[in-house]
Amino acid sequence: QSALTQPASVSGSPGQSITISCTGTSSDVGGYNYVSWYQQHPGKAPKLMIYDVSNRPSGVSNRFSGSKSGNTASLTISGLQAEDEADYYCSSYTSSSAVVFGGGTKLTVL
């Protein structure tokens, strides 16, 4: 199972919006509405930000939103804040009942 494809890095200024893409195949992202997104700050455990493509867990800011079209899922962060600077990972359930992660995207807030 190959990792999902994410851009290595994205950047934006405070207050702007950014979008991180996550591309898979019809056997994972395209085949199931089980895409999740995680935020990880250095030295910390990942934190769930979006699950089931577009749902936010309780306590996660509504500045974070998720969507999917075909084999590509996206995470959008609006109103960028300095605290959003972190690594972001997508994941998807797969046709072999496994979970596959993306390679990760480093978000820099300029």
Add this chain to the structure above:
Amino acid sequence: EVQLVESGGGLVQPGGSLRLSCAASGFTFSDHYMDWVRQAPGKGLEWVGRTRNKANSYTTEYAASVKGRFTISRDDSKNSLYLQMNSLKTEDTAVYYCAREVGGFDYWGQGTLVTVSS
């Protein structure tokens, strides 16, 4: 408050074995699927495997990279999850996290470092 606390990491030689534990509290452990996820130093997240709950016969799934070498088990009476790692390779060096699977992985432990080196 949901808490997951891993233990058992350390330095092991290639070909050796190690058993990780994850102590859970703050939720009904027996109801939930539980997973292991690892992260090699400076690298991304990699799913290791899962154990389903009693209602789903405690069935397990593994990543291809660890299948046949790693075994996930649980003891619901102790609210504990385990990862038995055998035939360890240098590429298994990573921080190992246990995580609760509800939709995504909604709670994670702090991780325990496993270093495979001679």
